[in-house]
Amino acid sequence: MSRTHRLFELLQMLRRRRRPVSGAELAREAGVSLRTLYRDIAALQAMGAGIDGEPGVGYVLRPGFLLPPLMFSEEEIEALALGAKWVARRTDEGLSDAARNAVTKIAAVLPPELKPLLEDDALIVGPSWERPQHVELKLLRRALREERKLAICYRDEKGARTERVIWPVAVGFFESTRVLAGWCELRRDFRHFRADRIETAKILETRPSRRRQTLVKEWRKNMLTETDGMLAYGRSAPANLKGNPMAKELVFYTNPQSRGMIAHWMLEETGAPYAIEIKDYGTTMKAPEYLAVNPMGKVPAIRHGETVVTEAAAICAYLADAFPQAGLAPEPAARGDYYRWLFFAAGCVEPAMSNHSVGWDPATQDMQRRFGYGSYAAVMDTLARAVAGRRYIAGDAFTAADVYVGSMIGFGLRFGVIDKRPEFEAYWSGLENRPARLRAAAQAEKLASKQAWAPA
Incomplete structure (x- = not known):
C-alpha cells in the first residue's frame, strides 16, 4: 500500500468515529507500527487536516473537514451503481431523478477504465410489487425535512377512513410497500401508515412540539424492546x-x-x-x-x-x-x-x-x-x-x-x-x-x- 493511500485510509478511519480514538487502536486497524501512525497523523496535520489530539490521549477529526477521495474502488463503484438503480426503481420521481443525476456526476470524474463499471448491467434490481398511491412520497419527505405536521385522510385495511394529524418521524422503503412512521395526535401514540392507504395529505404550517431527532428516539424506544412475555x-x-x-x-x-x-x-x-x-x-x-x-x-x-x-x-x-x-x-x-x-x-x-x-x-x-x-x-x-x-x-x-x-x-x-x-x-x-x-x-x-x- 502506498503512503498516499495509507494516509487516505487513516482519514477514513477517523471519519467513521465520532469520539476520540487512541493511536494504538488506529495503528492496529491500519496495520502499521505506532511510530508510523504518529508520523502519518503529523503529516496529515501539516497538510491541513483538522485532526485534534496527541499521543496518549487520542485523536478525532473535527467536523466539517473535507478531503476529496483519491478514487472509488471497483466494489465502491458497483455499490453506488446498484444503490442508484434501487433508488430509481423503488422510490418516488424526485429521488429517482436525483439518483440518476448523482450517477452522471460520478461518471464525469471517473477515469475511462472505471466508467464501464458504473454502466454495467451485471447487477440488476428487479421489479417490486407496486401499489397505486394517492399522495406523492415527495410530499411526505418534504414534511420530514421541514419538520412540519401533516394532516392526512387514512383508510385502514377494513376500509374505515379517519382524519388525522401526525408528526412525521421516518419513511420506510420496503419491498412491497412504503410506510410513514409518526406520532398520531388522534391516538396519542406512535403509529405506522402505509403510503398507499393515505388518500390525502397536506403539510401544515405548525411544527411538532418536539424536534424530529427527539421523536425518533422516542419512537425507537416505543417499539417493543422487551421480548419477555x-x-x-x-x-x-x-x-x-x-x-x-x-x-x-x-x-x-x-x-x-x-x-x-x-x-x-x-x-x-x-x-x-x-x-x-x-x-x-x-x-x-x-x-x-x-x-x-x-x-x-x-x-x-x-x-x-x-x-x-x-x-x-x-x-x-x-x-x-x-x-x-x-x-x-x-x-x-x-x-x-x-x-x-x-x-x-x-x-x-x-x-x-x-x-x-x-x-x-x-x-x-x-x-x-x-x-x-x-x-x-x-x-x-x-x-x-x-x-x-x-x-x-x-x-x-x-x-x-x-x-x-x-x-x-x-x-x-x-x-x-x-x-x-x-x-x-x-x-x-x-x-x-x-x-x-x-x-x-x-x-x-x-x-x-x-x-x-x-x-x-
Whole structure:
C-alpha cells in the first residue's frame, strides 16, 4: 500500500468515529507500527487536516473537514451503481431523478477504465410489487425535512377512513410497500401508515412540539424492546408449588410474520409467562443452535423446561394440557370433536389452502386419493358444516382447537384463500376480538416493526 493511500485510509478511519480514538487502536486497524501512525497523523496535520489530539490521549477529526477521495474502488463503484438503480426503481420521481443525476456526476470524474463499471448491467434490481398511491412520497419527505405536521385522510385495511394529524418521524422503503412512521395526535401514540392507504395529505404550517431527532428516539424506544412475555404483561410465575408448570422456563421461538401467530395467541390464552426469541428466515432459523431445537429450521417452536414442541397444532394441544388451569381443553372423555377438528385443520385445511393459494388442486380422483385432504372443495364444505351455527368448534366452551381452526379461517378470509362464506365469517367474528388474540397481535406488530425498522 502506498503512503498516499495509507494516509487516505487513516482519514477514513477517523471519519467513521465520532469520539476520540487512541493511536494504538488506529495503528492496529491500519496495520502499521505506532511510530508510523504518529508520523502519518503529523503529516496529515501539516497538510491541513483538522485532526485534534496527541499521543496518549487520542485523536478525532473535527467536523466539517473535507478531503476529496483519491478514487472509488471497483466494489465502491458497483455499490453506488446498484444503490442508484434501487433508488430509481423503488422510490418516488424526485429521488429517482436525483439518483440518476448523482450517477452522471460520478461518471464525469471517473477515469475511462472505471466508467464501464458504473454502466454495467451485471447487477440488476428487479421489479417490486407496486401499489397505486394517492399522495406523492415527495410530499411526505418534504414534511420530514421541514419538520412540519401533516394532516392526512387514512383508510385502514377494513376500509374505515379517519382524519388525522401526525408528526412525521421516518419513511420506510420496503419491498412491497412504503410506510410513514409518526406520532398520531388522534391516538396519542406512535403509529405506522402505509403510503398507499393515505388518500390525502397536506403539510401544515405548525411544527411538532418536539424536534424530529427527539421523536425518533422516542419512537425507537416505543417499539417493543422487551421480548419477555412476563415483563410485557406483568405476570409472575409462582415457583413455590412443586411440579408447577408455571415454574418451568417457557421459551417461544417465532418470527412475527409467520404461523407463529397461532402459538402466540395460544400462549396468551394460557396466561403463562414466556420469553420470546425472534428467528430470522435464512439466518438464525438455520443456525446450528436453533436446528438443535427444530431440525426443520422453521417456526414456531416452544421449549418448556426440558420439553421441546414444534408444529403449531401440537403446540396448541401441548399448552392446553400443560396449563389445565386455563381450561383450554375439554375433559378427556369429551375430546372427540376437540381432537378431530384441531387435527383436521392441521392435516387437511392448511395443505388444501396452501395448494389452492398457488393455483393447484388435485384434479382427478386418482390424485385426490394420493392427498390426505382429497380436494379443496371437499375440505371447505366440511369445514363450513363443522362451524355452522357454532360459537366454538368443540362444544360450549372455547378451546385450543378454536385457536387453530380460528387462525386458519381468519387467515384465509384476510388473504382471500378461502371463500367468504357466512359460516366462516360468523365463526371468526366471535373469535377475532378475544383479548388474548389482540394482545398477541399487538405484540407481534411491535416485534415486526422493531425488526423492520432496525438500523442497518
